[in-house]
Amino acid sequence: MLSTRLVILPFLMAAAISVAQTAHGASFMEVDSSLGKVIWQYDTNG
Amino acid sequence: MFSTPTVAGEVVLIGSCAGTFYAFDKRTGQARWSYNIHQDGNQTSFHGNPLITEQLILIGTDKSCASDGIGHIYAFNKGTGAVRWKYRTSGTPTDIALLRSTVYAASFRGELVALDIADGHLLWKFSTGSLNPDCQMPSSPVIVGDRVFYAGLDGVLYSFDGVSGKLRWKHDLGTRITTKLSVVDDSLYLGTSASRLLRISAEDGQIQSEFSVPAIPEGRILVGDSVLYVLLEDGHAGYFISTDINLSHILWTQKAEREWSSEWPRLWNRMLLVGNCRGEFTAFRSSDGAPQWSDKLKGCIRSIGTDGDAGDIFIGVQEGTVYAYSPPQIHNQPQGK
Numbered sequence: 001m002l003s004t005r006l007v008i009l010p011f012l013m014a015a016a017i018s019v020a021q022t023a024h025g026a027s028f029m030e031v032d033s034s035l036g037k038v039i040w041q042y043d044t045n046g
Numbered sequence: 047m048f049s050t051p052t053v054a055g056e057v058v059l060i061g062s063c064a065g066t067f068y069a070f071d072k073r074t075g076q077a078r079w080s081y082n083i084h085q086d087g088n089q090t091s092f093h094g095n096p097l098i099t100e101q102l103i104l105i106g107t108d109k110s111c112a113s114d115g116i117g118h119i120y121a122f123n124k125g126t127g128a129v130r131w132k133y134r135t136s137g138t139p140t141d142i143a144l145l146r147s148t149v150y151a152a153s154f155r156g157e158l159v160a161l162d163i164a165d166g167h168l169l170w171k172f173s174t175g176s177l178n179p180d181c182q183m184p185s186s187p188v189i190v191g192d193r194v195f196y197a198g199l200d201g202v203l204y205s206f207d208g209v210s211g212k213l214r215w216k217h218d219l220g221t222r223i224t225t226k227l228s229v230v231d232d233s234l235y236l237g238t239s240a241s242r243l244l245r246i247s248a249e250d251g252q253i254q255s256e257f258s259v260p261a262i263p264e265g266r267i268l269v270g271d272s273v274l275y276v277l278l279e280d281g282h283a284g285y286f287i288s289t290d291i292n293l294s295h296i297l298w299t300q301k302a303e304r305e306w307s308s309e310w311p312r313l314w315n316r317m318l319l320v321g322n323c324r325g326e327f328t329a330f331r332s333s334d335g336a337p338q339w340s341d342k343l344k345g346c347i348r349s350i351g352t353d354g355d356a357g358d359i360f361i362g363v364q365e366g367t368v369y370a371y372s373p374p375q376i377h378n379q380p381q382g383k
Contacts, residue, residue, distance in 0.1 A: 035374045036339070036341045036371060036372060036373050036374040037371070037372050038343070038369050038370070038371055038372075039073075039075075039358055039370040039371065039372050040074060040075030040369075040370045041075065041367055041368065041369045041370070042068070042070060042075050042077070042367065042368045043366055043367050044047070044062040044063075044064055044066060044068070044366040044367070044368065045062075045064050045366050046062060046063050046064025046065075046365075046366045
């Protein structure tokens with residue numbers, strides 16, 4: 001299982017994304033304990 | 047993995063750049079069946095998306111623009127993966143379009159073919175005669191009514207009668223067409239290298255509206271509920287915009303530090319999923335473009351498929367890995383007002 005790195009806003013905003021124009025602005029959210037995860041992966045070699 | 051992972055019942059279907067088509071169990075990732083195209087000649091890759099009918103899976107193959115390469119259009123048995131028929135081409139990296147009993151696909155060399163879906167025999171063929179020295183990815187044919195539309199590598203948009211192949215009209219746009227064609231009702235949408243989005247009448251080829259955007263539209267324009275979602279690039283930054291379908295104004299814009307590498311945004315649970323070559327993929331809220339969450343995988347993200355709003359996400363990366371990914375659960379999602 002691949003280790004994944006979840007980034008929740010607003011950290012994402014500073015790290016990777018700059019908002020050029022958003023009518024309503026960035027919002028915060030409540031994220032429960034079930035973070036995103038890789039269920040399976042398959043390497044096709046190309 | 048440029049081919050979009052496509053869910054059909056309990057399997058997820060994808061063709062690899064290394065030349066094998068897979069039907070994976072969508073829950074476990076076990077390959078139920080696969081087919082290696084190297085046994086059929088000098089071809090290497092799948093690039094287009096599968097077309098799924100009641101009985102068949104249709105998809106094209108190619109060896110990119112290699113002069114000695116070939117390709118095929120395959121029709122696999124949907125349940126077993128057995129080859130029902132295959133039609134040899136000069137390389138078919140596009141999606142397959144279907145109109146009643148005829149399928150359509152295009153090649154790197156500016157050819158459009160129409161085949162009988164029953165046995166794959168050629169019904170008609172058209173060639174733009176244009177060369178492709180820069181190895182541009184050709185646009186997939188699309189269907190409106192009884193017509194098939196093809197955006198040539200020569201910058202000309204063509205309309206054909208789907209049955210006879212007779213040319214109904216053509217429109218020389220005078221610039222390179224940089225996106226695949228998208229359809230809303232009787233209008234065709236495309237982007238050009240002049241950093242413009244165009245809305246064109248399927249009836250007569252006349253431009254209904256056009257619109258300047260901050261960079262060059264790329265990939266495939268996603269049609270939402272009376273809105274369009276488009277990825278743009280300028281060689282440095284990546285843009286993600288939403289416009290109204292009349293191309294009168296931009297609803298929102300997101301600009302990222304690097305270009306997006308996924309072919310098009312995928313709509314999932316009122317969010318839009320896009321990825322880049324660092325393996326980062328982000329979910330933006332479709333209503334206003336506000337970023338919702340992001341995660342990172344290993345590889346350059348090329349394709350994102352979904353299994354409905356409640357299901358997992360399937361992601362293909364250029365290095366050849368397919369991921370089944372369970373997104374984070376978001377509660378009390380704000381309206382952003």
